[in-house]
Amino acid sequence: MTTLPKPRQPELKTALPGPKTAAIMERDSQHLSTSYMRPYPFVPDHGEGVWLTDVDGNTMLDFFAGIAVSTTGHAHPHVVRAVQEQVTKFTHVCLTDYPQEITTSLAERMVKHVEKPGEKWRVFFGNSGAEAVEAAVKLARNHTGRSHIISTIGSFHGRTYGAITLTGSKTKYKRGFGPLLPNVSHVPYPNPFRPPLGATAETCGQAVIDHIEGLFQTIIPADEVAAIIIEPMQGEGGYIVPPADFLPKLRALCDRHGIMLIFDEVQAGMGRTGKMYSFQHSDVQPDMITVAKGIASGMPISAMLAKESVMTWPVGSHGSTYGGNPVAAAAAHATLDLLEGVVKHPGCGASLMDNAAEVGAYLMAELRSMQAEFPFIGDVRGEGLFIGIEFVTPDGRPDGKLRDAASMAMFGRGLLNLDCGEAVIRISPPLILTREEAATGLALMREALRSLS
Ligand SMILES: Cc1ncc(COP(=O)(O)O)c(C=O)c1O
Structure with a gap:
């Protein structure tokens, strides 16, 4: 029997934020525009595919792609x-x-x-x-x-x-x-x-x-x-x-x-x-x-x-x-x-567009099945790798506070994510995300959401 290689996981080497991150965040707060937002302490150093490593050597799974920008992941050799x-x-x-x-x-x-x-x-x-x-x-x-x-x-x-x-x-x-x-x-x-x-x-x-x-x-x-x-x-x-x-x-x-x-x-x-x-x-x-x-x-x-x-x-x-x-x-x-699909990315089917449709459908189905365990997930919606998860209060109103707590809990486990709307976390990863990497992200999310209940 062949055993499959264990999928890559986030590697957190320091408490978050690490010392180098904290130092750069402090300098950033002194010299950059007061209009910039900082949803959580993350300072990237380098990336590879769907993984980003911060300046302290903590490697995290990227589920927001620099706000839906890094389509081909980080440092794609072809790009x-x-x-x-x-x-x-x-x-x-x-x-x-x-x-x-x-x-x-x-x-x-x-x-x-x-x-x-x-x-x-x-x-x-x-x-x-x-x-x-x-x-x-x-x-x-x-x-x-x-x-x-x-x-x-x-x-x-x-x-x-x-x-x-x-x-x-x-x-x-x-x-x-x-x-x-x-x-x-x-x-x-x-x-x-x-x-x-x-x-x-x-x-x-x-x-x-x-x-x-x-x-x-x-x-x-x-x-x-x-x-x-x-x-x-x-x-x-x-x-x-x-x-x-x-x-x-x-x-x-x-x-x-x-x-x-x-x-x-x-x-x-x-x-x-x-x-x-x-x-x-x-x-x-x-x-x-x-x-x-x-x-x-x-x-x-x-x-x-x-x-x-x-x-x-x-x-x-x-x-x-x-x-x-x-x-x-x-x-x-x-x-x-x-x-x-003129150039193929290994493990991503005919094209990244097809991959977005396929892995997105998988993610959406899994996220919807999580609604039974987490009633505060009021809605899961989207198309392909453009997915929104809306957090709600028991009486169905948007719950921005819970969304913020969920976002931090995911970050704390090495899952980079970003909010949008009043109470939504957007899932907008690089389109090279494989089903295995999507499953890793889902497991991190589950763990994070359980920590809230
Ligand atoms: C739909 C839409 N239009 C326009 C913009 C503005 O883009 P930029 O920040 O590159 O000016 C954004 C940015 O988030 C957007 O989501």
Whole structure:
């Protein structure tokens, strides 16, 4: 009989935080921006795959991937090679003024995942999610000649002025920063677990559509609305998947009124949900898409994709000095190789996208089965490796305190995790996570949750 090798486990060599971590945390608190958050004391030193080792030599399992960014894990050899090769060629010329083959071919590659027969799309490259969102809003206004933008409550679109105006998740992003962008309104997001507008899980999609149509009759002239921007699966707001009828109905509403539909895929996109973009779990086609985070395994690059018929802004009207940087573009190519399965990652099936679907389904089923033992897990939801666990009080209200305690208990056992929404822990690991590593994470979670009961 052959015995299987024991799966790798976290290795905690010091009490947490270790002495080097504590010292850096102290210096960090003295010299860095007072706006930075520090959910728990972790200071990375190096990583390998789904494992991150802190400066004290403690190795932990990464279940948040630098907020859904490190798609291919840490220091993936294929990505490292691509970056190293490009650095020896050139690191910057400026895409706004000069074409570069590496970004031309990246754009060609990215639009292939979106274009439907008879359609052509174009790509604008930036550096961050917020920059992609700003580009989409500017283009929507410029193209339609209208000014109003509709966003959703609970959404997150970034921290630049336009993006914080659109963001609807927490007032702390706005307090004291006004005046913000004019002509922006927020509507409820159809959350089946906490349906808005007095609706049910089944009817909340239609209820939000009716609500928007109501606004068009009373407060916002529809013919002054340039765009509706929405996360097809809401990220920071709590990893929420809307009911299946919602996106098609939203598309129809936009078509009725000549409004651009922008899908913000910054968090849920790039293979995380098991499809390249989370909206592709439906048949709906938007007019613009914003992507960042998972696109280049941590190298800073973002993109705003738009239908050619929509990308009508004139030459020189928009650009970015660093946007589409060739080193980041090389990392994006390498990341796409692995996502598409052009290059295989050992133990991860045909492609990382397939792996996200398969390991995600396993994790979701196991997490749902844990609800019987832990009644404070009110909801487990998501798609692929985009999973939210919502903590609730005995009477069903969001329990942020318990979520925070759970997050710390997981960290204390070597499981890196991150919160979102009011009372949710998001599971957004690198897409190279194997079933065995997922099982290790689940065991750590169980142990952590038992320590709370
Ligand atoms: C959906 C979404 N859009 C935009 C952003 C902003 O991205 P960035 O922080 O890169 O500007 C985020 C970041 O979390 C996001 O989740």
